[in-house]
Amino acid sequence: MSGKGIxxxxxxxxxxxxxxxxxxxxxxxxxxxxxxxxLICPSRKQVTPAVIAFRELLRERLK
Structure with a gap:
């Protein structure tokens, strides 16, 4: 970023x-x-609807 190369x-x-x-x-x-x-969660309890939505967002954006 400072013109240092590739x-x-x-x-x-x-x-x-x-x-x-x-x-x-x-x-x-x-x-x-x-x-x-x-995408790693320490336990199944942490696989919330928000985490699932985030996973789906990543799947769509990173195709």
């Missing part, structure tokens, strides 16, 4: 910096390998 990062990690122009995307047509993303 980085290979997940769009999840840098999406805000891409939106506000701090970073620019290179090789836009390059498809990196897919990776799994896990």
């Amino acid at each position: 980085a290979y990062r997940s769009k999840i990690d840098i999406s805000e910096d891409l939106r506000n122009g701090k970073l620019i995307q290179l090789l836009a047509n390059y498809q990196s390998p897919s990776v799994e993303l896990h």
Whole structure:
């Protein structure tokens, strides 16, 4: 971000910096390998309707 070079990062990690122009995307047509993303709750009691809604939101946005 300070003109220091090129980085290979997940769009999840840098999406805000891409939106506000701090970073620019290179090789836009390059498809990196897919990776799994896990949503982990310490116990089943913590799998609330809000957590389920968040999981569904992530599924939709990260397709």
